[in-house]
Amino acid sequence: MTTELRTDITVEEICKGFQYSELEGKGLFGLGGKLVIQPEYQRNYIYAEAKREAGVVDSLLKGYPIGLLYFVRAGDRLEVLDGQQRITSIGRFVTEKFAIRDPDGHERNFSSLAADKRAKILGTKLTIYVCEGAESEIKEWFRTINIAGIPLNEQELRNAIYSGPFVTAAKAEFSNSSKPVLQKWKAYVKGNEKRQDILEEALRWVGDGDIDGYMKDHRFDDGIGELKDHFDTVIDWAGTVFKGVEDEMCGLDWGRLWKTYHARAYDPDAVWARVRALYADEFVKCRKGIFEFVLGGGKDTRLLDVRVFDPKETKAVYAKQTAAAERKGVSNCPLCAVGHEANAKRIWKFSEMDADHVAAWSRGGATDLSNCQMLCRTHNRAKGNR
Numbered sequence: 001m002t003t004e005l006r007t008d009i010t011v012e013e014i015c016k017g018f019q020y021s022e023l024e025g026k027g028l029f030g031l032g033g034k035l036v037i038q039p040e041y042q043r044n045y046i047y048a049e050a051k052r053e054a055g056v057v058d059s060l061l062k063g064y065p066i067g068l069l070y071f072v073r074a075g076d077r078l079e080v081l082d083g084q085q086r087i088t089s090i091g092r093f094v095t096e097k098f099a100i101r102d103p104d105g106h107e108r109n110f111s112s113l114a115a116d117k118r119a120k121i122l123g124t125k126l127t128i129y130v131c132e133g134a135e136s137e138i139k140e141w142f143r144t145i146n147i148a149g150i151p152l153n154e155q156e157l158r159n160a161i162y163s164g165p166f167v168t169a170a171k172a173e174f175s176n177s178s179k180p181v182l183q184k185w186k187a188y189v190k191g192n193e194k195r196q197d198i199l200e201e202a203l204r205w206v207g208d209g210d211i212d213g214y215m216k217d218h219r220f221d222d223g224i225g226e227l228k229d230h231f232d233t234v235i236d237w238a239g240t241v242f243k244g245v246e247d248e249m250c251g252l253d254w255g256r257l258w259k260t261y262h263a264r265a266y267d268p269d270a271v272w273a274r275v276r277a278l279y280a281d282e283f284v285k286c287r288k289g290i291f292e293f294v295l296g297g298g299k300d301t302r303l304l305d306v307r308v309f310d311p312k313e314t315k316a317v318y319a320k321q322t323a324a325a326e327r328k329g330v331s332n333c334p335l336c337a338v339g340h341e342a343n344a345k346r347i348w349k350f351s352e353m354d355a356d357h358v359a360a361w362s363r364g365g366a367t368d369l370s371n372c373q374m375l376c377r378t379h380n381r382a383k384g385n386r
């Protein structure tokens, strides 16, 4: 990455052709159209507090520095990476969008300032770093300079790096808070649409986990057809297979679940009955896992983190099992006892064994001690995986 320090660009040049969108509340262009003040990745103009806006103008009038500005070269244009709010404030003042109060308490817009003051503002030279380089370098740099401000999250950074028509269209779809369908999406996807969390998830699903790769490949696409279709497909599938909505459904990796299970046929009534039953089962500790457990045909009990027998129960089982094993002269782990290895006669300590609670639970008798057996750690682990 190359950086160039520019100290020759004046306020007058920056404000040439300044355009401000009242509708969106943001500065758009400057520098005679060569400067994109608010590229796709910038937040909406949040400098609105009159005080801070006037403060920037006041600094110019007093000859105080307004701080470093960071631009990125994008083809023959420049994009503002940091400083968009300051530039917008200056541009808005120079184009008479707001007035400041002079020391006598009079409201002054730009044209009513004395000529020397206007000249002072317009002639101020700004301090600008212009950088040019690979996407990854700019991303890293952007991350660094943002430490001082409100840090951008990963997806906001990506929107910065891959800015273009695709990101514009994607944001209009996935970070638009006024969309009614957002409520439905948020039953499945966690986060804040304004911080690009929904978009990030949609990209993760369609890109099979490779968000950067997908954005890179589609950066200059005019539309987001595939992204939107895929997202809708996944959400519709989730809403069809599972008739109801539970809190724990929010934030699951529905993209992966869809990929793994969408080709299987499900009876939504039976699925939901099973979900309800598992919600009511006090031995299920991980409710988030219920959905994939059911999708997978109810086999992978690890997903549910089934509650274990308490130590009092397991100590009683251990004592009984060990006494019986000693009488027979075999290992107190029933699976070791039937083997032909060194451990066939080994008496394990209580601390070396675990209750085979998962098998007990899946036989439907979790609370019944007759379903509980102690296994050595190795055998219990092997069994729990089935």
Ligand SMILES: [Zn+2]
Pocket (backbone or CB within 6 Å): 333, 334, 335, 336, 337, 375, 376, 377, 378, 379
């Ligand atoms: Zn064993």
